[in-house]
Amino acid sequence: MVTKEVIVVGGSITGIQTAIDLGNRGYKVYLVEASPSIGGRMAQLDKTFPTNDCSICILAPKMIEAYQHPNVVPMTYSEVAGISGTVGNFKVKVRRKTRYVDMEKCTGCGECIEKCPTKVKNEFDMDMGMRKAIYVPFPQAVPRKVTIDPVNCKMISKGKCGVCKKVCQRGAIDYDLRDEIVELDIGAFVVCTGFDFYDMAKMPEYGYGRIKNVVTAMEFERLLNASGPTMGHLVRASDHKEPKKIAFIHCAGSRDQHHIKYCTSVCCMHSVKEAILAHEHDAEVETFLFYIDLRTAGRNFYEYLQRANKDYGVNYIRSKVGKIKEDPNGNPVVVYEDLKAGGLKEMTVDMVVLAQALTVSKGSQEVGKTLGLEFDSDGFIKIPEILSRPMDTSIEGILACGFCQGPMDIPQSVAQASGAAARVMELFETKKA
Secondary structure (H helix, E strand, O other): OOOOEEEEEOOOHHHHHHHHHHHHOOOEEEEEOOOOOEOHHHHHOOEEOOOOEEHHHHHHHHHHHHHHOOOEEEEOOEEEEEEEEEOOEEEEEEEEOOOOEOOOOOOOOOHHHHHOOOEEEOHHHOOOOEEEOEEOOOOOOEOOOOEEOOOOOHHHHHOOOOHHHHHOOOOOEOOOOOOEEEEEEEOEEEEOOOEEEOOHHHOHHHOOOOOOOEEEHHHHHHHHOOOOOOOOOOOOOOOOOOOOEEEEEEEEOOOOOOOOOOOOOOHHHHHHHHHHHHHHHOOOOEEEEEEOOOOOOOOOHHHHHHHHHHHHOOEEEEEEEEEEEEOOOOOEEEEEEEOOOOOEEEEEOOEEEEEEOEEEOHHHHHHHHHHOOOEOOOOOEOOOOOOOOOOEOOOOOEEEOHHHHOOOOHHHHHHHHHHHHHHHHHHHHHHOO
């Protein structure tokens, strides 16, 4: 007997699309997400290329549709703890981590957040902003329920405080709640666990963490965002002044024999987009893109590249950046080899943005090991027959789509999500006897 229920691991746009497609065909789907809200990395973006559409405006309706879908069971703040069985008859254990909050009672009013005395770095804002020990990850979070961070909560870690419980009129706060293990019978498994960022501390020559005005692309993205740490006001960290000259360094860690050997696919277009957005924030800003090669293979990507130069004055410098120094005024100095004109040159700018390499996520590695999957030489989930079965892993009934199986952009990931949903339906049809 085949169990026609599915687990989708990863509440990114990829996982959301997979869950919606399967749910619309009548299958019950458990959408498992490790963080307190679905949405993934796309929720952190300000705009998407090549249309410059508002990212959260595209994502939020999908998040709500998935969360409210009658056939989708959202399991946020949860993780897969174990699996056994074979395609059609898997038995899966899911650990539902406690929020120390009664989800039925919490209305997300925010009174507890306002009164909480403990502030910590906000990981959603790439540690540039602050959040409370009890928090909602971002304004459009789904579900809009608070979560207590047990590491930083003084009541849980030290037995002192309890302010949030005192001010909650619904009585939703419960410090005695504990994790629970849920056992599920399912027929198929889809992994959509996304990507992480390469550790720029491994490249000290770029000065990240040492030079205040050197930031990563995602940090820059959060600075541009109206819900970010500076409310969309583009300023640099050293003096909070608006940068008038910005350098974007491509391939920061990627396509490098000493770091990440592969191209991470989205960085060229991401940098072009951010340069355009910088001009929209300040028409007088100068932007310079230091690149090895410009890879613009997607539809309308090359036209977008040209428009950035023609309409916004974005400058492209084919080069190899050797290091980034700092002048006495705190300005970054880009030292680079000009691959077109030749010679070693320097450029002093107000801010440097590193197109940080993207890597397979820690969650992908953990889930893959729990499920017994194989990985390729770069750490991505291995797809043995990439041409004939582009989403099938080494274990029948367990599929992988999106960045967890290799670098790709949002439209590619969403297309794979729908493909994975169709493949699950096909597996169920072939196994129904």
